[in-house]
Amino acid sequence: MAEQLSNEQLIGAAKEFGTPLYVYHAEKIKEQYLKLVDGFSILDTKFFYASKALTNINILRYIKEIGCNVDCSSINEVKLALHAGFEPQNILYTSNGIAFSEIEEAVSAGVHINIDSLSNLEKFGKKYGHSYPVGIRMRPNIMAGGNIKISTGHEGSKFGIPVEQLDKIEEVVKTYNIFIRTLHIHTGSDIKDVDVFVKGIEVLFELIPHFPELEVIDLGGGFKVPYIPGEKETDINLLAQKIKESFDNHPTADNKKFQLWFEPGKFLVSECGYLLAEVTVLKETASTIFAAVDTGLNHLIRPMMYDAYHHINNISNPSGEMKAYTVTGNICETDTFAANRELHEIREGDYLAFLNAGAYGFEMASNYNSRFKPAEVLVRNNKSRLIRKRDDMKDLLKSQVELD
Numbered sequence: 001m002a003e004q005l006s007n008e009q010l011i012g013a014a015k016e017f018g019t020p021l022y023v024y025h026a027e028k029i030k031e032q033y034l035k036l037v038d039g040f041s042i043l044d045t046k047f048f049y050a051s052k053a054l055t056n057i058n059i060l061r062y063i064k065e066i067g068c069n070v071d072c073s074s075i076n077e078v079k080l081a082l083h084a085g086f087e088p089q090n091i092l093y094t095s096n097g098i099a100f101s102e103i104e105e106a107v108s109a110g111v112h113i114n115i116d117s118l119s120n121l122e123k124f125g126k127k128y129g130h131s132y133p134v135g136i137r138m139r140p141n142i143m144a145g146g147n148i149k150i151s152t153g154h155e156g157s158k159f160g161i162p163v164e165q166l167d168k169i170e171e172v173v174k175t176y177n178i179f180i181r182t183l184h185i186h187t188g189s190d191i192k193d194v195d196v197f198v199k200g201i202e203v204l205f206e207l208i209p210h211f212p213e214l215e216v217i218d219l220g221g222g223f224k225v226p227y228i229p230g231e232k233e234t235d236i237n238l239l240a241q242k243i244k245e246s247f248d249n250h251p252t253a254d255n256k257k258f259q260l261w262f263e264p265g266k267f268l269v270s271e272c273g274y275l276l277a278e279v280t281v282l283k284e285t286a287s288t289i290f291a292a293v294d295t296g297l298n299h300l301i302r303p304m305m306y307d308a309y310h311h312i313n314n315i316s317n318p319s320g321e322m323k324a325y326t327v328t329g330n331i332c333e334t335d336t337f338a339a340n341r342e343l344h345e346i347r348e349g350d351y352l353a354f355l356n357a358g359a360y361g362f363e364m365a366s367n368y369n370s371r372f373k374p375a376e377v378l379v380r381n382n383k384s385r386l387i388r389k390r391d392d393m394k395d396l397l398k399s400q401v402e403l404d
């Protein structure tokens with residue numbers, strides 16, 4: 001089991017590289033990946049890391065090194081994956097709402113593709129016919145995920161082709177003789193209940209007989225990791241067991257076996273990441289003690305965007321007396337990281353560590369308020385190395401066209 005990074009290691013990184021700083025622990029990513037591989041050893045399974053969670057090129061290379069494949073949500077992520085050294089057959093592009101030109105680029109690159117609209121499926125059929133195996137992203141009409149903003153498979157969701165449009169899909173597939181290799185669903189993020197995945201696969205079993213060339217069932221990502229102390233992650237062994245039972249209970253007419261694919265993002269990289277910030281100002285008011293830090297929603301947007309909980313440790317004073325603080329950012333918006341949270345006594349200059357910052361942390365960061373994006377550090381074999389420099393003024397100006 002990979003130990004958490006110690007407070008001393010984190011403080012050392014904050015002092016060496018400055019704050020705000022994202023720190024990632026390589027061995028934790030591997031530990032999470034091995035849980036998936038071990039749990040699913042009872043089925044023919046492949047994992048594609050949902051790189052949207054964190055695309056630093058060194059993270060992508062580490063993912064490749066541990067033997068995992070990669071899932072992309074834009075053609076640029078595909079290009080980053082190729083740049084990181086992934087072979088096209090180990091890259092999956094699960095698209096949504098994209099221009100057909102991106103699908104053409106993905107075909108030229110030779111990667112796997114999941115198409116999520118009838119419109120693009122038809123264009124694909126016209127251009128490629130049976131020559132390029134492809135997947136269809138279905139909308140199973142299942143409500144899942146920790147929060148409506150991260151639910152993607154329910155009725156009314158923009159993602160995938162609704163299952164009730166099966167006849168239309170069949171018409172397009174027949175007209176152009178499209179080689180449907182994969183059926184895909186992704187119902188949401190933060191899914192603890194393994195039965196949600198089973199429900200999804202049950203929906204797909206209804207569709208399987210309609211696609212005789214099918215080889216792959218792709219159940220997307222969405223495994224839960226603990227954010228709040230005491231929370232549990234998705235029970236991967238139980239999930240694998242239940243999916244196996246589900247397959248066993250639905251033998252295909254010719255006893256054909258499918259390969260199972262998953263696209264985990266958070267499960268692989270959430271817990272490996274820490275956002276380190278320095279407390280800049282303590283402000284005591286009648287109702288609240290505010291602790292302002294040198295970061296904000298520009299660097300970690302999840303609390304404001306999804307009401308997400310991120311645990312906060314005062315790593316400079318880990319045995320200080322417990323007191324309630326409202327931890328806020330330095331952005332010109334309300335950017336509350338934690339409201340009235342019990343934390344070890346905070347002093348100006350203390351370092352705070354925001355946990356679970358690996359997934360959708362840096363990746364969603366912006367330069368709002370013309371603040372620099374943080375630096376990133378990878379800790380591997382207890383050695384901390386810079387993997388992204390902090391922005392500077394040149395970065396703020398580099399794409400701007402200054403008119404005479």
Ligand SMILES: Cc1ncc(COP(=O)(O)O)c(C=O)c1O
Binds near residue numbers: 050188190223267
């Ligand atoms: C198609 C698809 N696959 C995988 C993921 C990864 O989800 P998670 O990070 O919850 O595992 C997402 C997340 O939005 C997604 O949209």
